[in-house]
Amino acid sequence: MEQDVSASKTLTGAQILIESLKKEGVDKVFGYPGGAILDIYEALYHETEIKHYLVRHEQAAVHAAEGYARVSGKCGVAIVTSGPGATNTVTGIANAYLDGYPIVVFTGQVSANLIGNDAFQEADIVGITRACCKHNYLVKDIKDLTRTIKEAFHIATTGKPGPVVVDLAKNIMTATCEFEYPDKVNLQGYKPNYKGNTKQITQAVQLLCRAKRPVIIAGGGVLLSDACNELRELAKRLEIPVANTLMGVGTYPANDYLSLGMLGMHGNYWANFAVNDCDVLLAIGTRFNDRITGSLKKFAQDAKIIHIDIDPCSISKNVQVDIPIVGDAKLTLQTMLKELDSNHYDVNETFKKMWFQVIKEWKTKRAIPEIRSEKLHAHTVLSGIYEYTKDMNPIVTTEVGQHQMWTVQAFNFNEPRKLVTSGGLGTMGFGFPAAMGAVLGQGNPVICIAGDGSIQMNIQELMTCVDYKLPVKVMIMDNGYLGMVRQWQEKLYDGHYSQTKISSPDYVKLAEAYGAKGIRVEKEEEIVPALKEAFEYDGPVFIDFIIEPLEMVYPWVLSGKPLDNVLLSDKG
Amino acid sequence: MRHILSILTKNETGVISRVSNLFSGRGYSIESITASTTLDKEHSKITIVTTGDEKVIEQITKQLHRLIPIIKITEMKPDNSICHELMFVKIKVKDDDRAEIIKLIELFGAKILNISQREYIIQAVGDENHIKSLIELLKPIGIKEIICSGAVAIGRQ
Incomplete structure (x- = not known):
């Protein structure tokens, strides 16, 4: 019994x-x-x-x-x-x-x-x-x-x-x-503040309504407090364009006309320009990491900044803000929406039109990958993966490096919790084991996009995937380099590729040795058949995409430079 | 700028380590740190003397609040608190200096704790300026060793 x-x-x-x-x-x-x-x-x-x-x-x-x-x-x-x-x-x-x-x-x-x-x-x-x-x-x-x-x-x-x-x-x-499990905790020194200051919230709403060139930055806090619907409603009602951080990917639908996509070091040209030129910036659940601000002195210089965060430490740590609101993003946004309901606020349509016109012009500035060789380009591979999988609404995990930025550029994330990536610590070796957790957390399909460097950091987990039949589809962007570091060496260290050339095992044989499936892709026409084979296979798969070794990630704002110093190609 | 923070915490293992870790990890300075239990044995009081501009102190306070066992942080300012430290100072004694030393001790409300033929151990209690002035005046006589407790502070109305 x-x-x-x-x-x-x-x-x-x-x-x-x-x-x-x-x-x-x-x-x-x-x-x-x-x-x-x-x-x-x-x-x-x-x-x-x-x-x-x-x-x-x-x-x-x-x-x-x-x-x-x-x-x-x-x-x-x-x-x-x-x-x-x-x-x-x-x-x-x-x-x-x-x-x-x-x-x-x-x-x-x-x-x-x-x-x-x-x-x-x-x-x-x-x-x-x-x-x-x-x-x-x-x-x-x-x-x-x-x-x-x-x-x-x-x-x-x-x-x-x-x-x-x-x-x-x-x-x-x-x-x-x-055994007696307590119902309550009693922690005198730990009482997070969820409800933002009402006076500050009212001021924030007034400021946003008066704004001529407003922008919202949505960070990971929006996802964590489940505030995506509230964010959408606020942005729509006040017609404010929304940029997101890496952690905030998917908190605002990428296919919406108000979406600016990711800002920061490898963010969109227009997102960076919009943030830098705005007159009112509403930042929600972000700690203004240096990867999104660039030079702090030049960051949104003319803007009044409203910052909502549940962690008081995040407020005025990196960027001085005008209206700090310590509180939960969802509750605060709900209060802002109520404030909009109960009082009459006018939004100046003329200024808004002008602002969207300016943004539209910025949106023509895109990075165009240079064709260097016959080899596959990362963008070709990733847009191939995106097109093939988008109707499956997959969860995408990444490792850290060039492929991570390319993934964010190639995929449109319209929902939160669909991109799982290491932002703050930038941990190579995170994406593959995180993908196993993702399978168990929500199910299928889960794609792990990896580099040939980072996949080797926790490659042993393939055995775990095989044991538990976790069908993680690992897409290795195999360029033979620690690409992101090589890219910095190319630009800032006179092309001295110090210890960034890295070799790999035969991933197909390796996958087979583990009892998984391995596929190699070297030509564009092989992409779709390989993906078909991978998704039809009931178990973990490694696809080894042999790509152009010297491709760079653009747009690129060099570390410490102002956000509007965006390089779109090797030529600047 | 010098700032004195009085921190009420739960009295549990590792609290001082958490606090000092935070200071070293984030590059804040500690001029002195003292800790002891309060009347309620469940709680401790830590007094930290640190330096930094208003922005730094604001961050320090916020970061300290993030530590789970920390209950309350009060900045001790001269107009709302008393802040003293205790100093032991060992000085060389020559016959010619004895009268001068006694005078100084009286003036500073200090005490002689130990007398031997060639040295005195003096105890002085007071604020930063008080202690500093006494040290300056004792220097010409000949200081052999100094030990300070670090500041403790208490709020007042």
């Missing part, structure tokens, strides 16, 4: 962990066992409601948990052992921290009585991760376990979301205690 452990009340620490996860609605975890967490894996052995996915490297467990969180909107969970298991998670934790996605990482720790003795596989992971997570805990007493787990999930998923690390001393996993 199936035994309901939670009914018997007195449980071991490991059982309490599992039962607590269930209380938090967790049904999938990514992890890797080890000495310090054997008891947790013993509890998992008897577990039917929670499915554990065994990865091939702890870093991938955390990226997968983040990929899962990004597409599902739920909290991702990873479980790893102490010492090296824990230290391997650091990049994954830092990645989730910088992009603000909720994950809880459980790490094993040596027994409380051994902590500090340099015991086997001991690492001070709480000390190590302090600077790269939202909060962390070391649990040494079983009595603190349920409260800590409750707090961890609460902190990870509220306010500006982020990763929380819970380090579990081995001894508490076998200790026993009555």
Whole structure:
């Protein structure tokens, strides 16, 4: 007979962990066992409601948990052992921290009585991760376990979301205690402010209505607070063009006439010009990262800036703002819309027409890829993938580098949570494991667009995909270089390609060796048949696209230059 | 500009490390840091003396608020607080100087904690200027060693 452990009340620490996860609605975890967490894996052995996915490297467990969180909107969970298991998670934790996605990482720790003795596989992971997570805990007493787990999930998923690390001393996993999961958390020092200041909001609305050349920047915060509908309504009612950051891709539909697309270093010419020339800028859920502002001195110099963010630290950190609003994007935008309903505001049509006319002219400025060789061009490949897959409405994950920027340029994202990419930390090796998490978070189809450099950073996860039949379709933009770094060397280091030429294994044979499918594409006419074969195959596929090695990403604003110094080709 | 921040936190392991990590990680300076539990043993008070313009102090305050165990941050300004530190100073003593030393100690409300033939250990308590002036006046006599507690501050009406 199936035994309901939670009914018997007195449980071991490991059982309490599992039962607590269930209380938090967790049904999938990514992890890797080890000495310090054997008891947790013993509890998992008897577990039917929670499915554990065994990865091939702890870093991938955390990226997968983040990929899962990004597409599902739920909290991702990873479980790893102490010492090296824990230290391997650091990049994954830092990645989730910088992009603000909720994950809880459980790490094993040596027994409380051994902590500090340099015991086997001991690492001070709480000390190590302090600077790269939202909060962390070391649990040494079983009595603190349920409260800590409750707090961890609460902190990870509220306010500006982020990763929380819970380090579990081995001894508490076998200790026993009555299981009672708390309903509430009591954190005196943690009370995120969701409701923006009404007076500031009114002022913001007035300013936006008076604006002659307004622009909205939509960041990842719009996605996180589920504010896309509100953003759409506000932009439509006031006829304000919307640019987005990399994290904000899809928060405003790319095919809408008000969409300016991405701004920043490799953003659209017109998006950068519109932001730089606007007179009122409404920034929502963005921290004004240097990749979107360019030179801070020259950034939107003539604009009055309104900034909505749930994290007070983001406000006036990089860009001085005129109307700061600390609050949740959705609630704040709702209040703004109510304000528009209840008061009479006039929008000056003449000025708006002039502004859209100017933007229309900017929109003629596009980067045109130069044809250098007979080889496939990245844009040809990516627009081929986009055209073939757009009706499937896929989730697209990317690694980091040229292919990442090309993907954003080639794909039109009309919904949030469809692009999964490492923005803040820029982690090569994120996209592939994140794609596994994405499959489990939302389903099919999931495409991972990778470079030949970054795919090799977590390539071992192909085995995980094969084991669990996760049909991730990996598109490798194989140009034989660490392309983005090479591009900088080309422009700024006299073409000295220092350590950026990189070789690859035979990806077709490699995929086959793992038990997956491998396809190579070298000619344009092979693109569609290869994609057809890949999507018909029920399992993971690597497609190796051999592309022109020396292609550059344009538009390009060199680091530290003003946003309107846009290079459209090698010639400027 | 010098600023004094008084931080009320939960009294738990690692709080000082979290605070000092934040300062080093984000490139803020710490002139001094002191911490102890409050009347309520559940809480601690950390006093930090730091330097920076208004913008930096604003960021420091916001970043500190991000730390989960931190409950409240108050900037201690001269008109709304008292801020003192404690100093031990060991000085060389020559017979000719004894009278001068005694005079200074009286003037500064300081105390002699230890007397030996060749040295005195003096304890002084006061604000930054008070301590600095005493040091300047003792220098010609001969300071062997100084140790300061770092500032502690309390609000006043």
